[in-house]
Amino acid sequence: MSERTLSGKAAIAGIGATEFSKASGRTELQLSCEAVLDALADCGLSTKDVDGLVTFTMDNSSEIAVARELGMGDLRFFSRINYGGGAACGTVQQAALAVATGVADVVVCYRGFNERSGDRFGQVSQWAAAQVNTNGLDNAFTYPYGLSTPAATVAMQAQRYMHEYGAVSADFGAVAVADRKHAATNPKAFFHGKPITIEEHQASRMIAAPLHLLDCCQESDGAVAIVVTTPERAADLKQKPAIIAAAAQGSAPDQYVMTSYYRDDIGIPEIGVVGRELWRQSGLGPADMAMAVLYDHFTPYVLMQLEELGFCGRGEAKDFVKDGAIELGGRLPLNTHGGQLGEAYIHGMNGIAEGVRQIRGTSVNPVPDVQNVLVTAGTGVPTSGLILSV
Amino acid sequence: MSTAEWTHDDIMAAVEEIKALGESEPKPARDPINQPMINNWLEAIGETDPRYTSGEAPPAMAQVWTMDGLDHTKRAAAPLHRTMQIFDEAGFKSVLGTNCDQVYLRPVEVGEHVTLSARLDSVVGPKVTGVGEGYFVTTENTWRVGDEVVATMSFRVLKFKPGARKPAVDKTRLVRPQMNQDTAYFWEGTALGELRIQKCNACGELRHPPGPMCPTCHAADRGYVVASGKGTVFSFLVHHAPQLPGKELPITLALIELEEGLRMVGEVQGGRESIAIGSPVQVAFEKIDDDLTLAQWAVVE
Amino acid sequence: MSTATGTTLPAWELPLTPTLIVSTAIATRDFQDVHHDRDLAQGHGSKDIFMNILTTTGLVQRYVGEWARDAIGPDFRIAGCALRLGAPAYPGDTLTFSGSVTESGELTVIDVVGAVSLGNHVNAQVTVVAR
Incomplete structure (x- = not known):
């Protein structure tokens, strides 16, 4: 591997979170501060050790506000990543880049929101069309017609996908069933103890046909924080480090936010960009993954991701996910924490935490012999991904 | 239940009960296929095909043989009628036929005696239509002579509240x-x-x-x-x-x-x-x- | 006469009289009041009595049958008839049938439109086979 690599230059040392709920009863800033403290305590660092903070462009709590609340000292690095849930792994990439280059030593990535009790993403995001910028202008060609919710934008792609590859709603349902099965045994999951059957998936009401309610992730309140430092420093801390073997972002030609409808193929090539870069950086491939955490805001995107990431050929995901293949004990268990359909929707950050737990061997649903975990961020938007290794 | 108490979920639950009953018992036509009734029909419709005066019944008469006539009490058990009662109670009192899809498997002859079995196929709604808000109700009907199916009909009606439209959105x-x-x-x-x-x-x-x-x-x-x-x-x-x-x-x-x-x-x-x-x-x-x-x-x- | 796809059937104009509406309703054993009692029909919100579906079925098949007897031969058989119903057919109006062959071969499929002054009373697809 050449000198110019990020692979192995940074590690996740600590993870932290609040409880996941439908009404946190406290402010978003407080949630983020609690998660940051929890993550620092997890690895045995203090707020004084932190010299960098990264969050989502969409987050309502600024880096300086979090630093103030927690009595942090000087910050040498702060950054934000755009495009909704596509930012999740990108925040860790930012932290890794800072740590690998010595720009900062301990960077905490955080995301906290009252996304159920406050501004619900499943509703029409009027602000997204009202923003006076290029995204607002892009949305002028969708929102006024009524195409203005995440589920609807995905349904447009899902319908085409079904048409082209012969997938049916129940194929998407396999993702929901797997997620809820894993959530059922995860005490932190909102749907702990509540598995579903494919029949329940099929019977759930239509939100944006062909998407049923159970194709859509939850809306949640909560926060997650991730502590990134050098592998050397991480090795001296309380937890087994999760080495960042690869960290990538991706955007494809003619990219839009959730409405990349003007390309020949209206799939999600941006996650293919991420995948190719992850495999290149890490020198690994799909066959090296004992499991994966694939961003699951909407079930059809999980099938499309399996294809874009090279786990199966184009149009083959409907067969790949059959017969429990993506459930614990299957060929490629996905989202062993329950995913965002089962555990909580914390914009993908809870999925990164699960990847770390699998590397540590502390997941409630451990996959045997995990050496590497692939984690992806929100799809349909410019996105990102990570490979975490022992 | 009074009209005000019926919700969409109530309606659909009652509908599911009727659907679960499946196909009704075959009900024989009042009369065997007979020339005098065919002749009445030919005269009213103006049909002149000579085959229909020599023993063969017009396919378009398939449903005529099993019409209930004036005695409304007879049809209480029919799935369509039971479904209509639900909607009447729920305030959707008007009805309009929208689709009638008949298939004739073979001609039937004078002397044969057909039976009708029906089942409720689907209920879709509520839907705002040009005449009002309502539900589309589809039944599947099968006519048999003995065990042999001679004709089928998929029949859809709109059961609606006349003029009752959702409040117009701004x-x-x-x-x-x-x-x-x-x-x-x-x-x-x-x-x-x-x-x-x-x-x-x-x-x-x-x-x-x-x-x-x-x-x-x-x-x-x-x-x-x-x-x-x-x-x-x-x-x-x-x-x-x-x-x-x-x-x-x-x-x-x-x-x-x-x-x-x-x-x-x-x-x-x-x-x-x-x-x-x-x-x-x-x-x-x-x-x-x-x-x-x-x-x-x-x-x- | 041709049964090739695209062949059109001669139009048929049928004046609608109260007698036609009522006699056909009774001949099809359809005793619903809206087909014979104007007061009650108007009470249901209708302009007048109107044609019942069994009669529409009969008239569509008469229209196709009269053409098929010449075009296909006297042994033709009507195998199916799918109706989509539209505007009501009231007395005083004229029901005008037109049709065209949309499929030709073992089966002949004829699309029929029955129009009244309010719009299409019926769009039908009739399937005819030669015996």
Whole structure:
């Protein structure tokens, strides 16, 4: 591997979170501060050790506000990543880049929101069309017609996908069933103890046909924080480090936010960009993954991701996910924490935490012999991904 | 239950009970197929096919043999009738036949005695229609001679509240489009009933959505062409939830592939029943108010 | 006569009289009041009595049958008839049938439109086979 690599230059040392709920009863800033403290305590660092903070462009709590609340000292690095849930792994990439280059030593990535009790993403995001910028202008060609919710934008792609590859709603349902099965045994999951059957998936009401309610992730309140430092420093801390073997972002030609409808193929090539870069950086491939955490805001995107990431050929995901293949004990268990359909929707950050737990061997649903975990961020938007290794 | 107490879920639960009953017991026609009734029918309809005066019954009479006649008590057990009672109680008192799809497996002859079995197939709604809000009820009917099926009929009615329409939404409350000098020409076009597509004056490339610089040749010299307004459905969805400002749900939203080779998002009006990927569509401009006209779409029959 | 796809059937104009509406309703054993009692029909919100569906079925098949006897031969058999119903057919109006062959071969499929002044009373697809 050449000198110019990020692979192995940074590690996740600590993870932290609040409880996941439908009404946190406290402010978003407080949630983020609690998660940051929890993550620092997890690895045995203090707020004084932190010299960098990264969050989502969409987050309502600024880096300086979090630093103030927690009595942090000087910050040498702060950054934000755009495009909704596509930012999740990108925040860790930012932290890794800072740590690998010595720009900062301990960077905490955080995301906290009252996304159920406050501004619900499943509703029409009027602000997204009202923003006076290029995204607002892009949305002028969708929102006024009524195409203005995440589920609807995905349904447009899902319908085409079904048409082209012969997938049916129940194929998407396999993702929901797997997620809820894993959530059922995860005490932190909102749907702990509540598995579903494919029949329940099929019977759930239509939100944006062909998407049923159970194709859509939850809306949640909560926060997650991730502590990134050098592998050397991480090795001296309380937890087994999760080495960042690869960290990538991706955007494809003619990219839009959730409405990349003007390309020949209206799939999600941006996650293919991420995948190719992850495999290149890490020198690994799909066959090296004992499991994966694939961003699951909407079930059809999980099938499309399996294809874009090279786990199966184009149009083959409907067969790949059959017969429990993506459930614990299957060929490629996905989202062993329950995913965002089962555990909580914390914009993908809870999925990164699960990847770390699998590397540590502390997941409630451990996959045997995990050496590497692939984690992806929100799809349909410019996105990102990570490979975490022992 | 009184009218006010019936919710959609109540209706559908009662419907499910009837569906669960499956096909009704075969009910024999009052009379065997007979020439005098055929003759009455031929005279009224004006049918002159000689076969029908020599023992063969007109296929169009399939249903006539098992009509209930004047005694309404006889039909209480029929699935369609029981379903109608539910809707009557729920306040959907009017009925309108919408579809009748008959298949005749073989001709029937004078002397044969047909039976009718029926089952409730589906109930879809509530749907706002031109006559009022209601539900489409479809039954499947089978006529047999002995065990042999001789004819079938899929029959759909609309059970509705006359004139009862959902409160009209204020469509001016929809999400307004941002515009700037790069995109204004599009909206100026819709106001005039023109579907304008950006064209690069330098290299001729067409583009939608628009922008200031041609991605192909980087010229900032742009104009537009007026599209034919014809296209096909590339993909679509039916939006049921959540509520959308200025829209009456459900609505059908589609990605239209224009004849000119570009794609555009829009609502397909009344598309829910008739749309499919590949359906031909035609633009239909919808004036929202003096400031905004949307390019919407209608399926071409 | 041709049964090739695109062949059109001669139009048939049928004046609608109260007698036609009532006699056909009774001959099809359809005793619903809206087909014979104007007062009650108007009480249901209708302009007048109107044609019942069984009669529409009969008239569509009479129209196709008269053409098929010449075009296909006297042994033709009607195998299916799918109706989509639209505007009501009231007395005083004229029901005008037109049709065209949309499929030709072992099966002949004829699309029929029955129009009244309010619009299409019926769009039908009739399938005919030669015996």
